[in-house]
Amino acid sequence: MKKTLTKTDKIAIPVIITLSVLVPIVVLILMNLPERYNLLGTESGTFPLFHAVLNGSTAVLLLMGFFFMRIKEYKLHRNVMITAFVLSAVFLVSYVISKISNDPVHYEGTGFLKYVYYFILISHIALSAIIIPLVLFTMYRGLTGEYQKHAKIARWTFPIWLYVAITGVLVYVFMYPYY
Numbered sequence: 001m002k003k004t005l006t007k008t009d010k011i012a013i014p015v016i017i018t019l020s021v022l023v024p025i026v027v028l029i030l031m032n033l034p035e036r037y038n039l040l041g042t043e044s045g046t047f048p049l050f051h052a053v054l055n056g057s058t059a060v061l062l063l064m065g066f067f068f069m070r071i072k073e074y075k076l077h078r079n080v081m082i083t084a085f086v087l088s089a090v091f092l093v094s095y096v097i098s099k100i101s102n103d104p105v106h107y108e109g110t111g112f113l114k115y116v117y118y119f120i121l122i123s124h125i126a127l128s129a130i131i132i133p134l135v136l137f138t139m140y141r142g143l144t145g146e147y148q149k150h151a152k153i154a155r156w157t158f159p160i161w162l163y164v165a166i167t168g169v170l171v172y173v174f175m176y177p178y179y
Contacts, residue, residue, distance in 0.1 A: 012140050020133035023092070030099040038101045047098035048105075048172050048179055054091040055168030058084050062162045078142065084161075085139055091168075105178050117174045124167035131157070131164050 005013070061084035068077035107117055134157040141150035 008144060016133060016136040016140065019136065023132055024129040027096060027099065030096055031104070033100065036101055036103055040097065040101060047094060047102065048175060050094060051091060051098070052169050052172035054087050054094070055165045055172075058087045058091070059162055059165035059169070061087065062158065062165060066158060081139070081142070085135065088135065088161075088165075105175060107175060108178055109174065113174070117171075120167050120170050120174070124164060124171060127160050127164050127167075131161050135161060 061080050065077050065080040065084060068074070068080060107114070107121075109117055134153065138150060138153045138157040141147075141153060
């Protein structure tokens with residue numbers, strides 16, 4: 001059986017793929033800028049706390065969305081998940097601005113905690129890139145009413161997105177003494 005793309009799919013899928021490739025590349029480039037441009041005139045410690053609050057709030061919203069889906073409160077599920085998506089988008093924009101504005105801060109911990117931190121950080125970064133297309137496809141399928149496809153991809157998206165949100169907070173906790 002040959003599957004055909006809908007008119008909407010022919011637009012949305014290339015846009016999702018393009019964003020999924022470009023966003024990590026842009027973030028990587030910005031992280032390695034030779035010079036910083038403090039666009040908002042903020043101190044380096046301002047952004048990390050804001051990012052931790054956004055990540056923590058996103059994690060809470062994701063858990064709420066899961067709960068609402070389980071009790072079949074689909075309208076509440078949709079609204080909470082859209083809010084989690086908006087917070088993640090705000091995080092991404094703020095993160096890019098922070099990378100343009102401030103020099104990187106390095107972790108100075110030692111011993112066992114250093115290995116725990118780097119495991120969390122590396123898995124967080126890797127899954128952050130993977131989560132972009134997953135979230136975009138999950139949102140797209142849900143908002144277009146393709147609930148079977150939405151549920152199928154959400155089984156992967158939810159735990160990865162939740163992990164990324166929680167580890168974002170943990171990275172902040174580990175880095176707090178160095179900001």
